[in-house]
Amino acid sequence: MTLIEKxxxxxxxxxxxxxxxxxxxxxxxxxxxxxxxxxxIPANKHHRQLRPRGIxxxxxxxxxxxxxxxxxxxxxxxxxxxxxxxxxxxxxAVMDLSTGEQIKETRREIIKNxxxxxxxxxxxxxxxxxxxxGRAIVDMTxxxxxxxxxxxxxxxVDFVTVHCGLLRAGxxxxxxxxxxxxxxxxxxxxxxxxMGYNQRENPLYQHYDYLLEIAREYxxxxxxxxxxRPGCLADATDRGQIHELLVLGELVERARAAGVQTMVEGPxxxxxxxxxxxxxxxxxxCKGAPFYVLGPLxxxxxxxxxxxxxxxxxTLAATAGADFLCYVTPAEHLGLPTVEDVKExxxxxxxxxxxADLATGNQRAIDRDRAMARARKNLDWEQQFNLAxxxxxxxxxxxxxxxxxxxxxxxxxxxxxxxxxEAVTDDD
Amino acid sequence: MTLIEKxxxxxxxxxxxxxxxxxxxxxxxxxxxxxxxxxxIPANKHHRQLRPRGIxxxxxxxxxxxxxxxxxxxxxxxxxxxxxxxxxxxxxAVMDLSTGEQIKETRREIIKNxxxxxxxxxxxxxxxxxxxxGRAIVDMTxxxxxxxxxxxxxxxVDFVTVHCGLLRAGxxxxxxxxxxxxxxxxxxxxxxxxMGYNQRENPLYQHYDYLLEIAREYxxxxxxxxxxRPGCLADATDRGQIHELLVLGELVERARAAGVQTMVEGPxxxxxxxxxxxxxxxxxxCKGAPFYVLGPLxxxxxxxxxxxxxxxxxTLAATAGADFLCYVTPAEHLGLPTVEDVKExxxxxxxxxxxADLATGNQRAIDRDRAMARARKNLDWEQQFNLAxxxxxxxxxxxxxxxxxxxxxxxxxxxxxxxxxEAVTDDD
Numbered sequence: 001m002t003l004i005e006k007x008x009x010x011x012x013x014x015x016x017x018x019x020x021x022x023x024x025x026x027x028x029x030x031x032x033x034x035x036x037x038x039x040x041i042p043a044n045k046h047h048r049q050l051r052p053r054g055i056x057x058x059x060x061x062x063x064x065x066x067x068x069x070x071x072x073x074x075x076x077x078x079x080x081x082x083x084x085x086x087x088x089x090x091x092x093a094v095m096d097l098s099t100g101e102q103i104k105e106t107r108r109e110i111i112k113n114x115x116x117x118x119x120x121x122x123x124x125x126x127x128x129x130x131x132x133x134g135r136a137i138v139d140m141t142x143x144x145x146x147x148x149x150x151x152x153x154x155x156x157v158d159f160v161t162v163h164c165g166l167l168r169a170g171x172x173x174x175x176x177x178x179x180x181x182x183x184x185x186x187x188x189x190x191x192x193x194x195m196g197y198n199q200r201e202n203p204l205y206q207h208y209d210y211l212l213e214i215a216r217e218y219x220x221x222x223x224x225x226x227x228x229r230p231g232c233l234a235d236a237t238d239r240g241q242i243h244e245l246l247v248l249g250e251l252v253e254r255a256r257a258a259g260v261q262t263m264v265e266g267p268x269x270x271x272x273x274x275x276x277x278x279x280x281x282x283x284x285x286c287k288g289a290p291f292y293v294l295g296p297l298x299x300x301x302x303x304x305x306x307x308x309x310x311x312x313x314x315t316l317a318a319t320a321g322a323d324f325l326c327y328v329t330p331a332e333h334l335g336l337p338t339v340e341d342v343k344e345x346x347x348x349x350x351x352x353x354x355x356a357d358l359a360t361g362n363q364r365a366i367d368r369d370r371a372m373a374r375a376r377k378n379l380d381w382e383q384q385f386n387l388a389x390x391x392x393x394x395x396x397x398x399x400x401x402x403x404x405x406x407x408x409x410x411x412x413x414x415x416x417x418x419x420x421x422e423a424v425t426d427d428d
Numbered sequence: 429m430t431l432i433e434k435x436x437x438x439x440x441x442x443x444x445x446x447x448x449x450x451x452x453x454x455x456x457x458x459x460x461x462x463x464x465x466x467x468x469i470p471a472n473k474h475h476r477q478l479r480p481r482g483i484x485x486x487x488x489x490x491x492x493x494x495x496x497x498x499x500x501x502x503x504x505x506x507x508x509x510x511x512x513x514x515x516x517x518x519x520x521a522v523m524d525l526s527t528g529e530q531i532k533e534t535r536r537e538i539i540k541n542x543x544x545x546x547x548x549x550x551x552x553x554x555x556x557x558x559x560x561x562g563r564a565i566v567d568m569t570x571x572x573x574x575x576x577x578x579x580x581x582x583x584x585v586d587f588v589t590v591h592c593g594l595l596r597a598g599x600x601x602x603x604x605x606x607x608x609x610x611x612x613x614x615x616x617x618x619x620x621x622x623m624g625y626n627q628r629e630n631p632l633y634q635h636y637d638y639l640l641e642i643a644r645e646y647x648x649x650x651x652x653x654x655x656x657r658p659g660c661l662a663d664a665t666d667r668g669q670i671h672e673l674l675v676l677g678e679l680v681e682r683a684r685a686a687g688v689q690t691m692v693e694g695p696x697x698x699x700x701x702x703x704x705x706x707x708x709x710x711x712x713x714c715k716g717a718p719f720y721v722l723g724p725l726x727x728x729x730x731x732x733x734x735x736x737x738x739x740x741x742x743t744l745a746a747t748a749g750a751d752f753l754c755y756v757t758p759a760e761h762l763g764l765p766t767v768e769d770v771k772e773x774x775x776x777x778x779x780x781x782x783x784a785d786l787a788t789g790n791q792r793a794i795d796r797d798r799a800m801a802r803a804r805k806n807l808d809w810e811q812q813f814n815l816a817x818x819x820x821x822x823x824x825x826x827x828x829x830x831x832x833x834x835x836x837x838x839x840x841x842x843x844x845x846x847x848x849x850e851a852v853t854d855d856d
Contacts (some may be wrong), residue, residue, distance in 0.1 A: 005534065032714065034559065047546050070838050070839060070840065070841050071838075071841035071842065072830070072838040072841060073838060076768075086549070091646075099840065099841065099843050100841075124843070127843065128843075130685030137848075147468070155433065168555055170648045170749065175703050180798060180801045180802060180805060181801050181805050181846070182805060182846065183845055183846075183848075184845050184846065185447075185845055186840060186843055186844075186845045186848075188845070189845040189846075189848040190843075190848065193848055210521075210614055213438055231804075231805075231845075231846075232798070232800070232802070232804070232805075233786060233794075233797050233798075233799055233801070234794075234797070234798045235801075241538055271783075271786050271787050272744075272747055272783050272784065272787035273747065273787035273788070274636055297581045298743065298786065298787070299779065299781040299782055299783050299786060299797055300798075300800040300801050300804070300814055301782070301796055301798040301800045301815055302779055302816070302817050303812065303816050303820065303821075303822040303825070304816065304817075304821035304822045304824075304825050305775060305776070305779060305817060305821075307696055307736075308735075308736050308739050308776055309779055309783065311736050311739070311740055311781065312739055312740050312779070312783055314744045315726065315740045316744065317700065318701075319700055330825065331825060331839070332824060332839075333812075333827055333837070334803065334825040334826045334829055334830075334837060334839075335825065335826060335828075335838040335839055336829060336837075336838040337829075338829070347733060347824025348736055351727065351730055351733060351736055351737055351740070352740065354729070354742055355699075355700050355726040355727050355737065356700065356729055357725070358661060358699050358700065358726065358727060359699050359700035359701035360701070366661075366662075368729055369660065369661050369662070369727055369728040369729055370608060370660070370661075370662045370728075372660070372661055372728040372729045373608045373609050373660030373661070373663070373728050374608060375657070376609065376659075376660070376728070377608060377609045377610060377660075377759065384731065384761075387728050387729055388729055388730070388731050389730050389732075389733060390732055390733065393731075393732035393733075394731040394732045394762060395734075397732050397758065397759060397762040398762045398763060400763075401762055401763025401764060401766070402500070402762075402763050404634075409761075409762060409763045410498050410499075410500040410501060410763040410764040411498060411759070411760075411762075411763055411764045411765075412498065412527065412614060413498050413499035413500060413527065413528075414499065415527050415552070415555065415556075415614055415618075416614075417611055417612050417613055417614045417616070417617040418609070418610065418611075418612065418617075419613075420565075420614075420617040420618065420621055
């Protein structure tokens with residue numbers, strides 16, 4: 001039996017209890033959400049070090065950090081450093097998006113060292129191996145693709161992005177309407193190339209039942225990818241994107257019927273005023289499945305600062321119902337992130353997740369901010385550092401910006417409002 | 429005649445034309461907004477180098493950078509560097525919030541060197557001078573305060589923050605309801621201390637007509653400060669804050685009747701879900717006066733990253749109707765910002781302003797993002813740098829993150845979706 005099936009039968013498993021504890025909720029809430037499909041717990045049977053976390057309705061907003069080697073940078077050691085920095089700073093999951101040499105070794109090391117769920121996009125490996133074997137992407141067979149998924153599931157991958165909803169009809173919509181940026185999903189572009197050349201439907205859609213069988217076997221969570229996601233604001237919420245969402249809604253229901261956990265992925269690049277509509281539509285069409293967004297980025301012109309642009313979009317998305325935010329780093333659109341970029345990206349995403357949790361009434365989040373406000377009022381610097389999202393940076397900034405040890409800071413010095421106001425508001 | 433009076437008489441002045449040009453709008457739009465009080469153009473007659481900009485309904489969102497010396501850091505040269513960095517990166521105004529020695533010299537140098545509007549909080553200087561003369565803040569006289577305002581107006585200050593709406597009744601609300609952080613406005617805390625000790629009403633309220641006379645004389649724009657603004661999320665939207673807003677609404681109408689340009693200032697710290705309500709309420713109670721917000725910060729726990737937290741709140745605020753965003757730097761709550769902090773703060777605020785302009789349909793903003801999307805699609809890196817919010821950083825990141833010169837980037841290398849998708853979406 002899969003986790004969903006156990007939940008439906010009313011079983012309260014160890015995994016459900018761990019997730020309930022980590023959220024400060026009753027285990028029944030977790031069980032009911034799993035049974036309904038509004039909560040997922042990505043947890044492959046073979047991922048031994050995992051401390052499972054839940055993603056979905058009623059839970060705190062979770063964040064994911066993408067790591068992984070590329071052709072130009074392939075040091076497993078560096079990727080493990082990124083993993084460490086990501087988890088230390090609050091990532092709830094990582095995705096290994098490796099495309100270079102040593103894909104398998106990198107993945108296995110990441111899974112072995114990760115206490116958080118690990119996701120992948122299996123078509124990357126399938127594509128790299130096809131090219132390594134001297135064949136073209138368009139020659140990929142069903143078995144090339146599904147055997148890679150099985151291999152990765154066997155390794156302990158907890159969730160996989162699979163672009164099952166990208167159909168020829170969706171590509172037709174895209175061509176008819178026209179786009180500024182075309183396709184920007186890597187997995188989507190591989191599949192679209194394959195489909196166009198072979199004049200056949202997407203194998204991940206055609207053999208979806210086989211995919212569900214594999215997922216059942218390993219308790220692999222499917223993250224239904226959005227191959228037609230917009231790559232710029234001008235392309236947002238177009239017919240291609242929404243067509244794919246219709247298909248994803250169907251696939252969510254088929255997965256639930258098969259007892260397989262499913263999330264749905266969303267944009268991408270969206271103007272701020274289209275975010276709430278996109279999230280509401282996705283939640284409605286996909287029957288409340290946990291929604292996983294990349295950003296969304298609310299402008300295209302911010303290379304070097306896309307972590308900020310994504311945090312803006314992510315806060316509104318999570319407030320409007322998105323459950324899982326994929327980070328964006330300052331290196332987005334420019335190159336593979338460094339360890340430092342990973343840290344910046346994770347913290348920006350964490351701020352978005354936390355701000356949304358405050359907005360939607362998560363009591364733990366509210367209590368933490370209230371404790372910080374008290375520490376600030378009391379000019380208790382140690383406590384402020386302890387409660388800060390990044391104690392190290394806060395400590396370093398205070399040290400570097402203040403020439404003398406004092407209870408106030410250099411911004412106002414003796415003109416500190418908090419000190420002056422004490423006299424006004426406290427004594428009568 | 430003041431600018432408002434000229435606008436009401438149907439005159440189209442040079443200043444109105446310059447603002448219309450800079451916005452790409454008809455000058456009649458500017459004139460009508462000035463006449464109605466929904467647009468202000470802070471432009472002191474004595475500020476010669478000023479290139480005037482408009483703030484208000486229908487215009488692009490503007491941003492302000494706070495600079496100025498403190499007791500611990502008092503190098504005019506450094507402050508002029510901050511001014512340069514702020515303007516270069518897109519600040520539409522700066523406020524000189526100096527409190528240390530050399531207040532006057534600093535202000536005069538900033539005004540002399542600034543092409544953007546310069547604002548101040550005159551009570552800071554009045555307070556510093558009282559203390560320097562060996563008296564206590566509570567001994568300040570009406571003339572101490574107003575003579576400082578006149579001196580600053582004479583120097584060419586374009587707008588002043590004056591906490592005229594902080595009344596004893598507002599302080600009573602605050603005391604009765606209780607607060608976690610109390611008063612966090614410096615100007616507000618000085619005034620509250622004075623009012624409590626002297627058992628008298630706020631002199632800026634009592635002598636508001638005198639203030640209007642001074643403002644008329646110099647075409648000085650009043651920025652009605654929010655002395656009771658919340659200093660943490662827990663204190664947001666409380667009775668003290670809203671009471672002050674009621675008073676500010678009255679004062680806006682009195683200023684308009686006197687032909688004086690007025691903005692209204694707002695929070696501060698606000699949970700993301702309270703931002704739209706706050707902006708709508710302020711716009712309604714203050715008869716559509718341009719609204720100037722500090723942040724707002726959507727969490728209290730992000731010292732070192734408050735520029736991001738403010739950009740999140742600022743985007744929603746400006747989308748909901750705020751017209752003018754005061755930046756927040758990474759040093760907020762920790763110390764006086766360095767030149768580098770000023771740059772980070774300005775860019776984060778600029779991202780928020782731009783994202784809001786995209787969301788509210790500003791065509792110039794939309795066109796710039798579309799041009800960036802095209803450049804990205806074409807892998808035209810030079811054009812991407814030129815259109816980027818910070819060309820230098822984008823260029824440096826690409827150089828540092830990419831070992832070889834290629835058309836793609838290290839994130840995907842040969843697996844670049846844009847390159848692969850070309851074949852799919854372009855050729856048939």
